[in-house]
Amino acid sequence: MAIVSKTANSASFRNSRRWLTVALALYFIYTFIPIFYVIVSSTKSNADLFGTFGLWFSGDFHFWQNLQDLFTYQDGIFSRWLLNTILYSVVSGVGAALFATFAGYAFSKFEFVGKKLSFALVLGAVMIPQTALVIPIFLLLSKVGLVNTPWAVILPSLVFPPGVFLMKVYADDALSNELIEAGRVDGAGEVHIFFNIAFRLLTPGFATVLILAFVATWNNYFLPLVLLNSSDNFPVTVGLSQWYALATSGSGGAVLFSIVMAGSLVSIVPVIAAFLIMQRYWQGGLGAGGVKA
Amino acid sequence: MAVIELKGVEKSFGSVKVIRGVDLKVEHGEFVVFVGPSGSGKSTLLRLVAGLEETSGGTILIDGRDVTNLGPAERELAMVFQSYALYPHKTIRGNMSFGLEVAGFPKDEIRQRVDEVARLLQLSDYLERKPRELSGGQRQRVAIGRAIVREPVAFMFDEPLSNLDAGLRVDMRIEITKLHQRLGATMIYVTHDQVEAMTLADRIVVLDKGIIQQTGSPLELYEHPANLFVAQFIGSPKMNVLPAAFKEGRISINGGVGIEAGKMTGTDVANVGIRPDDIEISPDGTGLIHGKVDVVERLGSDTFAYVAVPGAHAVTVRAPRDSAVAIGQDVGLTFRPERLQIFAVDGTSLRLRPGV
Ligand SMILES: Nc1ncnc2c1ncn2[C@@H]1O[C@H](COP(=O)(O)OP(=O)(O)O)[C@@H](O)[C@H]1O
Ligand SMILES: [Mg+2]
Numbered sequence: 001m002a003i004v005s006k007t008a009n010s011a012s013f014r015n016s017r018r019w020l021t022v023a024l025a026l027y028f029i030y031t032f033i034p035i036f037y038v039i040v041s042s043t044k045s046n047a048d049l050f051g052t053f054g055l056w057f058s059g060d061f062h063f064w065q066n067l068q069d070l071f072t073y074q075d076g077i078f079s080r081w082l083l084n085t086i087l088y089s090v091v092s093g094v095g096a097a098l099f100a101t102f103a104g105y106a107f108s109k110f111e112f113v114g115k116k117l118s119f120a121l122v123l124g125a126v127m128i129p130q131t132a133l134v135i136p137i138f139l140l141l142s143k144v145g146l147v148n149t150p151w152a153v154i155l156p157s158l159v160f161p162p163g164v165f166l167m168k169v170y171a172d173d174a175l176s177n178e179l180i181e182a183g184r185v186d187g188a189g190e191v192h193i194f195f196n197i198a199f200r201l202l203t204p205g206f207a208t209v210l211i212l213a214f215v216a217t218w219n220n221y222f223l224p225l226v227l228l229n230s231s232d233n234f235p236v237t238v239g240l241s242q243w244y245a246l247a248t249s250g251s252g253g254a255v256l257f258s259i260v261m262a263g264s265l266v267s268i269v270p271v272i273a274a275f276l277i278m279q280r281y282w283q284g285g286l287g288a289g290g291v292k293a
Numbered sequence: 294m295a296v297i298e299l300k301g302v303e304k305s306f307g308s309v310k311v312i313r314g315v316d317l318k319v320e321h322g323e324f325v326v327f328v329g330p331s332g333s334g335k336s337t338l339l340r341l342v343a344g345l346e347e348t349s350g351g352t353i354l355i356d357g358r359d360v361t362n363l364g365p366a367e368r369e370l371a372m373v374f375q376s377y378a379l380y381p382h383k384t385i386r387g388n389m390s391f392g393l394e395v396a397g398f399p400k401d402e403i404r405q406r407v408d409e410v411a412r413l414l415q416l417s418d419y420l421e422r423k424p425r426e427l428s429g430g431q432r433q434r435v436a437i438g439r440a441i442v443r444e445p446v447a448f449m450f451d452e453p454l455s456n457l458d459a460g461l462r463v464d465m466r467i468e469i470t471k472l473h474q475r476l477g478a479t480m481i482y483v484t485h486d487q488v489e490a491m492t493l494a495d496r497i498v499v500l501d502k503g504i505i506q507q508t509g510s511p512l513e514l515y516e517h518p519a520n521l522f523v524a525q526f527i528g529s530p531k532m533n534v535l536p537a538a539f540k541e542g543r544i545s546i547n548g549g550v551g552i553e554a555g556k557m558t559g560t561d562v563a564n565v566g567i568r569p570d571d572i573e574i575s576p577d578g579t580g581l582i583h584g585k586v587d588v589v590e591r592l593g594s595d596t597f598a599y600v601a602v603p604g605a606h607a608v609t610v611r612a613p614r615d616s617a618v619a620i621g622q623d624v625g626l627t628f629r630p631e632r633l634q635i636f637a638v639d640g641t642s643l644r645l646r647p648g649v
Contacts, residue, residue, distance in 0.1 A: 178378035181345050186392035186443070187366035200382045 092157030093214030104167025170205030329500035371440030580625025
């Protein structure tokens with residue numbers, strides 16, 4: 001059966017391309033507006049924030065002032081929150097990606113008792129939002145005295161079922177059994193094979209899971225909200241929401257809105273940076289050439 | 294060099310029996326080829342020898358040592374994979390050194406050995422490249438080189454040439470033969486290509502459905518196949534098979550005249566086989582069977598005529614290249630009775646083999 005495709009010059013092709021472009025443009029605007037709003041708002045003074053049109057800059061460029069206020073308010077606790085977020089996200093991102101790679105490799109390349117059941121459990125766990133588990137996690141961690149410590153955020157975040165699934169699928173595809181067997185015939189042990197051969201070929205998958213787990217922890221709000229109670233341990237998400245609550249409660253906190261806006265902007269920047277840095281590890285085709293023609 | 298011995302080796306995947314009791318002895322320096330159709334268990338058998346699969350039954354001995362429960366490295370064999378399985382992130386030198394590094398050889402010796410093998414395989418200019426920068430044939434040579442540097446007791450090859458194009462395949466086949474002569478090492482080679490098997494092997498092991506159908510030298514298999522399966526699998530084009538019956542001490546082919554059969558091991562004749570090279574075309578009305586020429590293929594070196602014989606499959610005849618045979622012609626077919634293979638109802642050969 002032949003699929004007769006439209007050529008680039010046919011009228012119907014140009015017509016459908018036009019509609020697609022419009023649809024994508026609308027979608028782009030829809031997703032970009034909130035970010036644009038944050039950018040615009042963070043340049044405004046508190047008065048302008050409410051006194052001028054929300055989606056455009058006001059004459060008064062208040063950005064540097066907002067930034068300075070952000071990092072000095074309450075003895076500069078925002079820097080502390082930022083460092084906390086970075087710590088939690090990096091440790092749980094790297095940890096979750098490592099565990100996911102170990103587990104995905106095992107699911108993909110080894111036969112063991114209970115493999116089907118445990119993989120079904122992983123898939124099931126993908127469906128359960130962490131939010132639903134926060135209260136049980138709180139109860140568990142309070143038993144061992146880890147509530148209100150960094151571990152309260154990091155330990156639960158190391159569990160990242162979608163990453164396990166991704167790495168299993170990736171290892172199925174990117175890592176041939178024969179390559180592992182070649183290592184075995186060459187006399188290398190399983191650990192040696194994993195770190196010297198397999199891991200190198202799984203790097204793009206590892207990078208993907210790392211960034212996903214990193215962002216998940218970076219944006220996590222409910223888990224730290226429940227498990228942390230001293231301001232010193234807060235990540236940016238919880239800290240900013242507290243300031244926001246303070247601002248809306250009205251008791252002399254009105255000045256905080258523009259600071260919260262600047263804080264939101266600052267909290268987005270490292271995520272974008274992380275994406276750009278990790279990008280070069282995504283280049284696929286690392287496995288090309290070793291296996292087959 | 295090594296003697297490899299299999300005794301009653303079995304392998305099942307779940308409830309599926311893939312290898313059903315294999316007994317085989319591969320001698321020092323012998324080149325043995327496992328051949329059989331796809332899915333016959335060739336790879337599985339090779340992987341059992343290499344230690345990449347665990348046996349479900351039986352024992353495997355290398356030089357008299359029971360290795361049935363040892364891992365691949367402890368068996369000191371080398372393996373060349375169909376996909377080459379080179380480490381893509383390592384250079385060619387890195388690929389060839391890896392096994393020696395793992396074994397803890399001194400750096401100087403590794404370098405020296407790799408250089409030597411690279412020279413042997415004409416890879417010296419490529420040592421610092423990555424596998425993806427090499428052609429298919431070169432990658433295959435690297436895979437072989439990686440096997441050689443470790444000086445293993447025996448080499449295993451699993452369809453190493455099947456990813457190469459036809460011309461290169463012939464070249465590599467010759468290189469592997471030369472390599473075997475130079476190293477004198479025991480080699481087991483898996484292929485589904487009977488031409489490859491015939492040209493490379495000292496001894497061929499024909500497998501079907503996980504059972505050894507026959508072992509023997511290429512010529513033995515060609516001339517004295519043990520059963521219908523081997524007869525049809527070895528040789529190209531395939532051996533012709535015609536229905537036959539045993540009547541009054543003679544064999545009647547396709548319901549026609551009976552011929553003297555010679556000594557046989559039984560009389561429940563069901564089929565006879567005759568190779569295309571052993572048939573001659575004779576004028577209509579003469580010969581042992583007759584038919585009508587259906588297709589004529591002129592290959593230059595040979596001419597193949599496909600003759601439709603009533604009551605049987607088309608019969609392939611290899612005629613001289615200048616044969617005048619033409620499509621639609623009615624012809625007779627003759628052959629020397631001693632070239633006939635005679636098969637029983639269960640497919641086993643009934644022809645008494647010389648020396649058997
Ligand atoms: N790991 C495995 N799990 C289940 N079945 C397998 C496995 N490996 C091979 N088989 C089966 O065993 C049979 C023989 O396979 P194989 O040895 O690869 O055949 P060949 O190399 O002769 O083509 C096939 O039917 C195949 O499906
Ligand atoms: Mg195979």
